[in-house]
Amino acid sequence: MQNRTDVQLQMILLVVAPPSGVLFAVQRGRDELLRPFASTPERISFAITMRLGPALVDGAFNFQGPYAQGTPTDRFVYLNSGVRAGESGSPWERRAKIKLSGIPRDLVEVAIGDSNRAIEARIQGRARDGGPVCAAVQRGAITWHLATRT
Template identity: 40%
Template structure:
């Protein structure tokens, strides 16, 4: 693949804990807030750069891509890490990008929509989700 393309993504954090701020990590210290905020879900829209569609796995870069090339993820920060200084929580969750195939990238780009996935926003202790989290729904072409 000779030119880099942007892939739009839409991540829904389902049933987040009340009163806790969540934000997507941009680069090392930047934050992106949700475009939708309700008791049912927080929705984040962002883009990744497809640096190498032929690689296995597809290689993503850009300001939201985190981790090693073979196991990229995005971080969702909560509480103090999301800019809520008085929060009782300081957490960060890794949302995996592996499993996004070249075929899925192409189908998403052809659809003109975003690649979508969902994660559970509340951990077993009632606080915000953290660590490596499983997807509730796999990444799909919107």
């Protein structure tokens, strides 16, 4: 799989149990925002597409595209909330880093290039202080799954 380059990887980000009344968005590039495709009081859902470039020297996946932030060896996706998500007047101004290195390799290998499959991240939407999730999302606050379109 490491020789395949420029293939697409579908991702779904589910923000579970977000604090009520807080706007969330995924950051695209430096300052564009992606709104959710679905939202309920219990969960907020985003769909993004990543590209996989040539494998890194250590064989790790090379996540690329407008949602990939950071350096090639430390890629992440920003989940913005409050003011950073475009909610003027919010008491919150937060950004959470969803580290892509945490995605299990076997899930990526099954999902890449398959438009009927996606990697799904379930992210706890609330930080310890009760506000929106922020900083680097820790392993216990995120789980990775394979989603299949039926």
